[in-house]
Amino acid sequence: MVGARLDEIDRRILAQLTEDARAPLVTLAARVHLSRNAVRQRIERMERDGVIAGYTVVRGRAEGEPHPVSAIVFVYRSDRMRGGQVLAELAAIPEVVRCDVLAGQFDLLVTLQADSMDRVGEIWERIAALPGVADTVTSVALTTVIDRTVA
Structure with a gap:
């Protein structure tokens, strides 16, 4: 741009x-x-010029299809972000829709969109078990009141 x-x-x-x-x-x-x-x-x-980076499809839900579960996982790394193995592992999880590197107490903010709470739990277990992950804090969205992710 x-x-x-x-x-x-x-x-x-x-x-x-x-x-x-x-x-x-x-x-x-x-x-x-x-x-x-x-x-x-x-x-x-x-x-x-890169002002328009692409076009996308925003998928709606078919009747009877479950509403996806959104969760945020804060990740604290014991090595404070040296090496990229944790990031590579997160990139391999399809439900990880965003990952931000943070300043402050935690190193990563991982945003998940999963089909069920059970799947969120499975992903959390996978993240928590990664070598180099010292701690996590997870929050689950109860409802969405503003969603500008499409824009």
Whole structure:
């Protein structure tokens, strides 16, 4: 995103794409008052500049499908983050949707999305048993009131 400068029209295009990434160019053009070709060129430029890093599918739940369980695991490493084995192990767990390196008491903040509490427990056991992990603290989300992860 080096050197990427966004004007008001770029920001409006991004807002429209954030709301509906499948919106046709003709619809976007009408909403930002530009030609279809001008909108296409702006989107291509923002993709090249890294302002738009990709497009994704946000999967909903089918009727009867269980609601996923979200959990946060704070990880304290005995070696204070020397070596990458713990990170490699976390990357191999599909339910780990995010991992942040922290400053402060704990070293990692691991965000999980699992199908059940049993699966959260299995993942916690796996993380706690990793060589180099000295301690963990786990919290489970009761309900989601704000979710901006798609944006």
